[in-house]
Amino acid sequence: MKDCNLYILPFLLLIPFLGIGQIPKGHFLDADKTAERGYKVKPFKQEKEGIYHYAVLTKLPFENNCSPELSEKEQISCSEQSLRNLIYPNLPSEIGFKGHVYVHLTITEDSKVTDLTVSSYPKSESINKIISEVITAIKFRPGEFNEKVVKSRLWTSFTFPSSSNELFSVSLAKMQEDEYPTYEDYENLIFDASQYIFSNPVYPNGNEFKSATQIVGFWMNKETGMGIPTFGKFYDALTNENKQQFLYAVAMINYGLDQKINHNRILECKPKDGQKYSEQEDVKEVQLGGAKILLEFIGNKENNVPMNSKTKKFYKAYKKGMLEEQLFN
DSSP states (O other): OOOTTTTHHHHHHHSOOTTSOOOOTTEEEEEOTTSTTSEEEEESEETTTTEEETTTOSBOSSOOOOOTTOOHHHHHHHHHHHHHHHHGGGSOTTOOOOEEEEEEEEEOTTSOEEEEEEEEESOOHHHHHHHHHHHHHSOOOOEEETTEEEEEEEEEEEEESOSSSSOHHHHHHHHHHOSSOOHHHHHHHHHHHHHHHTSSOOOTTOHHHHHHHHHHHHTTTSOOSOOOOOOSHHHHHSOTTTTHHHHHHHHHHHHHHHHHHHHOOOOOOOOOTTSOGGGOHHHHHHHHHHHHHHHHHHTSGGGOOOOOHHHHHHHHHHHTTOHHHHHHO
């Protein structure tokens, strides 16, 4: 996925997502119907309400193999994976949904499920209902904090269809342990990770969000058979402050992989003899396709990526069906 302008991207990956809803240490992004955008930053320990995030529980409210000696970060990963493994086997095998599902729920002191929120992207009431029914049928137990029974706030996610049944944090760890990783072995995982990034509000401190960006970023400067044309009026209009240029690169990767995996089309975006690179059809198609994905994403305020004045001009053109003219004329 090499390109002459791609040298900047590894640098972007090393910078925290400043200005995109930075989550304070000891807090998490929770589904909240009272919040303006549907999500609200809350502390791990909400002692007044008696609610404790799964990162700090000393006993999780469901069967698991998580060690009591884990750090908060390690417990988050283990808990999300364990809850997912508890739900996944009970889902019907014939699910035809393609997308992502995010689950938030509270387990009360008497083991009841409450404040359950199931969000699918693209939105699917049927998949939301299926997963909600599976969750409410699970036999939970009371969660504990320092031997005190408390309300437990839980979270996990799903990708359908997925190249694996693992969380991105688990897949990332395995990929990093692979001494000689080959792109063909991880192509579907990269596509799933790029889909995930554009399917939920940006959550820079979220374990799965960070893992998904690292999976995609790992391959950005490696030879994959497909270039990323990171240049042009739209690319220059994006701001690094909110990592929009990085997200645009991810959007172009997503578009290219979608064409390859789901439509059997390979858009190489490599220089061709006798043609100006910026005018090649494959280059323009990938830039346009990626721009549509990014603008659709940041056009939704719930996704927490603010637009500058230059980006807004492209967004208006996109909504009017005139984005191609705005990009290339």
